[in-house]
Amino acid sequence: MPLFDFRCRSCGRRFEAFVRASDIPRCPSCKGVKLEQLPSMFSISSLEITKARVRTAKKERRRSRAYRDKIMAERETKHHD
Ligand SMILES: [Zn+2]
Known part of the structure:
Protein backbone atom coordinates (compact mmCIF):
# COMPACT_ATOMS: atom_id res chain seq x y z
CA MET A 1 0.00 0.00 0.00
CA MET A 41 9.40 11.03 1.91
CA PHE A 42 8.57 7.44 2.70
CA SER A 43 11.79 5.80 1.52
CA ILE A 44 13.95 8.30 3.39
CA SER A 45 11.92 8.44 6.57
CA SER A 46 11.54 4.67 6.83
CA LEU A 47 15.30 4.32 6.49
CA GLU A 48 15.81 6.89 9.23
CA ILE A 49 13.27 5.12 11.43
CA THR A 50 15.07 1.81 10.90
CA LYS A 51 18.40 3.38 11.84
CA ALA A 52 16.87 4.95 14.92
CA ARG A 53 15.35 1.62 15.95
CA VAL A 54 18.68 -0.16 15.56
CA ARG A 55 20.35 2.54 17.63
CA THR A 56 17.71 2.23 20.35
CA ALA A 57 17.96 -1.56 20.38
CA LYS A 58 21.72 -1.41 20.79
CA LYS A 59 21.37 1.08 23.60
CA GLU A 60 18.75 -1.09 25.31
CA ARG A 61 20.97 -4.15 25.08
CA ARG A 62 23.87 -2.24 26.55
CA ARG A 63 21.69 -0.93 29.35
CA SER A 64 20.30 -4.36 30.23
CA ARG A 65 23.78 -5.86 30.25
CA ALA A 66 24.95 -3.10 32.57
CA TYR A 67 21.94 -3.76 34.76
CA ARG A 68 22.67 -7.49 34.87
CA ASP A 69 26.29 -6.77 35.77
CA LYS A 70 25.09 -4.54 38.57
CA ILE A 71 22.78 -7.24 39.90
CA MET A 72 25.57 -9.81 39.69
CA ALA A 73 27.96 -7.46 41.50
CA GLU A 74 25.38 -6.92 44.23
CA ARG A 75 24.87 -10.65 44.57
CA GLU A 76 28.62 -11.16 44.79
CA THR A 77 28.82 -8.59 47.54
CA LYS A 78 25.98 -10.21 49.48
CA HIS A 79 27.50 -13.63 48.98
CA HIS A 80 30.75 -12.54 50.51
CA ASP A 81 29.15 -10.92 53.55
ZN1 LIG B 1 -7.25 19.51 9.03
Missing part, protein backbone atom coordinates in the same frame (compact mmCIF):
# COMPACT_ATOMS: atom_id res chain seq x y z
CA PRO A 2 1.52 3.34 -0.91
CA LEU A 3 2.18 5.87 1.81
CA PHE A 4 1.57 9.50 0.98
CA ASP A 5 2.29 12.75 2.72
CA PHE A 6 -0.58 15.17 2.93
CA ARG A 7 -1.14 18.65 4.19
CA CYS A 8 -4.60 19.69 5.24
CA ARG A 9 -5.75 22.87 3.53
CA SER A 10 -8.19 23.58 6.33
CA CYS A 11 -5.95 23.40 9.39
CA GLY A 12 -2.46 23.03 7.94
CA ARG A 13 -1.78 19.72 9.66
CA ARG A 14 0.75 17.48 7.93
CA PHE A 15 0.27 13.75 8.11
CA GLU A 16 1.06 10.52 6.34
CA ALA A 17 -1.59 8.12 5.17
CA PHE A 18 -1.75 4.83 3.40
CA VAL A 19 -4.06 5.32 0.49
CA ARG A 20 -5.75 2.70 -1.60
CA ALA A 21 -7.32 3.67 -4.87
CA SER A 22 -10.80 3.58 -3.36
CA ASP A 23 -9.86 5.53 -0.23
CA ILE A 24 -10.23 9.24 0.30
CA PRO A 25 -7.85 10.27 3.07
CA ARG A 26 -9.08 12.60 5.77
CA CYS A 27 -7.23 14.98 8.00
CA PRO A 28 -6.73 13.34 11.41
CA SER A 29 -7.22 16.70 13.13
CA CYS A 30 -10.27 18.23 11.53
CA LYS A 31 -11.51 15.37 9.32
CA GLY A 32 -11.18 17.67 6.35
CA VAL A 33 -10.82 16.25 2.90
CA LYS A 34 -9.25 19.31 1.28
CA LEU A 35 -5.77 17.89 1.19
CA GLU A 36 -2.64 18.77 -0.63
CA GLN A 37 -0.48 15.82 -1.53
CA LEU A 38 3.18 16.35 -0.81
CA PRO A 39 6.09 14.53 -2.39
CA SER A 40 6.42 11.33 -0.40
Whole structure:
Protein backbone atom coordinates (compact mmCIF):
# COMPACT_ATOMS: atom_id res chain seq x y z
CA MET A 1 0.00 0.00 0.00
CA PRO A 2 1.52 3.34 -0.91
CA LEU A 3 2.18 5.87 1.81
CA PHE A 4 1.57 9.50 0.98
CA ASP A 5 2.29 12.75 2.72
CA PHE A 6 -0.58 15.17 2.93
CA ARG A 7 -1.14 18.65 4.19
CA CYS A 8 -4.60 19.69 5.24
CA ARG A 9 -5.75 22.87 3.53
CA SER A 10 -8.19 23.58 6.33
CA CYS A 11 -5.95 23.40 9.39
CA GLY A 12 -2.46 23.03 7.94
CA ARG A 13 -1.78 19.72 9.66
CA ARG A 14 0.75 17.48 7.93
CA PHE A 15 0.27 13.75 8.11
CA GLU A 16 1.06 10.52 6.34
CA ALA A 17 -1.59 8.12 5.17
CA PHE A 18 -1.75 4.83 3.40
CA VAL A 19 -4.06 5.32 0.49
CA ARG A 20 -5.75 2.70 -1.60
CA ALA A 21 -7.32 3.67 -4.87
CA SER A 22 -10.80 3.58 -3.36
CA ASP A 23 -9.86 5.53 -0.23
CA ILE A 24 -10.23 9.24 0.30
CA PRO A 25 -7.85 10.27 3.07
CA ARG A 26 -9.08 12.60 5.77
CA CYS A 27 -7.23 14.98 8.00
CA PRO A 28 -6.73 13.34 11.41
CA SER A 29 -7.22 16.70 13.13
CA CYS A 30 -10.27 18.23 11.53
CA LYS A 31 -11.51 15.37 9.32
CA GLY A 32 -11.18 17.67 6.35
CA VAL A 33 -10.82 16.25 2.90
CA LYS A 34 -9.25 19.31 1.28
CA LEU A 35 -5.77 17.89 1.19
CA GLU A 36 -2.64 18.77 -0.63
CA GLN A 37 -0.48 15.82 -1.53
CA LEU A 38 3.18 16.35 -0.81
CA PRO A 39 6.09 14.53 -2.39
CA SER A 40 6.42 11.33 -0.40
CA MET A 41 9.40 11.03 1.91
CA PHE A 42 8.57 7.44 2.70
CA SER A 43 11.79 5.80 1.52
CA ILE A 44 13.95 8.30 3.39
CA SER A 45 11.92 8.44 6.57
CA SER A 46 11.54 4.67 6.83
CA LEU A 47 15.30 4.32 6.49
CA GLU A 48 15.81 6.89 9.23
CA ILE A 49 13.27 5.12 11.43
CA THR A 50 15.07 1.81 10.90
CA LYS A 51 18.40 3.38 11.84
CA ALA A 52 16.87 4.95 14.92
CA ARG A 53 15.35 1.62 15.95
CA VAL A 54 18.68 -0.16 15.56
CA ARG A 55 20.35 2.54 17.63
CA THR A 56 17.71 2.23 20.35
CA ALA A 57 17.96 -1.56 20.38
CA LYS A 58 21.72 -1.41 20.79
CA LYS A 59 21.37 1.08 23.60
CA GLU A 60 18.75 -1.09 25.31
CA ARG A 61 20.97 -4.15 25.08
CA ARG A 62 23.87 -2.24 26.55
CA ARG A 63 21.69 -0.93 29.35
CA SER A 64 20.30 -4.36 30.23
CA ARG A 65 23.78 -5.86 30.25
CA ALA A 66 24.95 -3.10 32.57
CA TYR A 67 21.94 -3.76 34.76
CA ARG A 68 22.67 -7.49 34.87
CA ASP A 69 26.29 -6.77 35.77
CA LYS A 70 25.09 -4.54 38.57
CA ILE A 71 22.78 -7.24 39.90
CA MET A 72 25.57 -9.81 39.69
CA ALA A 73 27.96 -7.46 41.50
CA GLU A 74 25.38 -6.92 44.23
CA ARG A 75 24.87 -10.65 44.57
CA GLU A 76 28.62 -11.16 44.79
CA THR A 77 28.82 -8.59 47.54
CA LYS A 78 25.98 -10.21 49.48
CA HIS A 79 27.50 -13.63 48.98
CA HIS A 80 30.75 -12.54 50.51
CA ASP A 81 29.15 -10.92 53.55
ZN1 LIG B 1 -7.25 19.51 9.03
